[in-house]
Every structure is written in C-alpha cells, then in structure tokens.
Amino acid sequence: MAGKSRIKAQSRYAAFARHYVALQCNGAQAAIAAGYSKHTADKQASELLKKPEVKKVIQSLLAGRIEKLEITVDRVLQHVAFHAYNMENSVTDQLRALRMLGEYLKLFSEDHAPGDLGVKYIVLDMPRPMRTIGSGAAALPQLPANGNGHKNGNGNGSGPHD
Secondary structure (H helix, E strand, O other): OHHHHHHHHHHHHHHHHHHHHHOOOOHHHHHHHOOOOOOOHHHHHHHHOOOHHHHHHHHHHHHHHHHHHOOOHHHHHHHHHHHHHOOOOOHHHHHHHHHHHHHHOOOOOOOOOOOOOOOOOOOOOOOOOOOOOOOOHHHOOOOOOOOOOOOOOOOOOOOOOO
C-alpha cells in the first residue's frame, strides 16, 4: 500500500510543478490546480517548494522554457541597454531601464562602492625594518631659507613647522 501512496504523491508533486510553471510561479494557485485544498493551498505550496523532487521538476521545466526562448544574461542586458539609451523612448521608460542597469551594476548600494569586480587583495601586517640612527626626518636635506627667513615660500609664517 505504501508504494501506491508514494506513486500518488509523486504524481501530485509533478502536477504541482507543471501548474507552478504554467501559472508563472504562483504557488497557491498551482496547489489548488494540483488538487490540494483551497484553505491550505499557501501552506502546501510552501512545503512542496522545499521538496527536492518538486524543485528538480520545476528546474527542468523552467530550463526547457529558458532554452526555447533563448534567454541569456547578455541578451537581456542588451535589450535593457537599448531602452536605456534610445532617445525615442519616453523619459519614464528610459529612467526605468537606466535604473535596472544601475541595480545590475550595483551602483546604488548603500556604501556607494562598486560591486564585486573580481578584484581581491590581501593586506599583510609585516614588521617594518629597523631604522638606523639618523635615517628619520632629521636626515632629510634642509630647505634653503628664502629672503625673509622662512623655509616655506609664502612668507606668512603659516608653514607646517612654524
């Protein structure tokens, strides 16, 4: 008897996955269409979407659809960029497309730092070499005094060492 109930569950999982993709990822509606109760559809959808068997079926269905439509990141970015820089679009369309590009490039992050560009660096805390006596600032050549007795050129006495 356990074998029949497992087969029934698998067929309901597959039905849910097909409806989920067909209904544009609406879990509650997919659960209802697959035969689950309207009252528990949200909870059932949430639980079904956690199951590896359901995830696998959904991924295969979506992958086929994406391949058929030839959806790629490059192609999407090309179209968004076209709308962002096409002067014949309305201002609203251009701004929306520019915002999408900016978000993709992470230009609007809170710290205003560019996104991860793949550059990694390592800072090593290495000990400094020992200094010899007379190798510090005192060993630097002295600036010649200008005509007014000041070492800096402005003559107002507001140099860094006055």
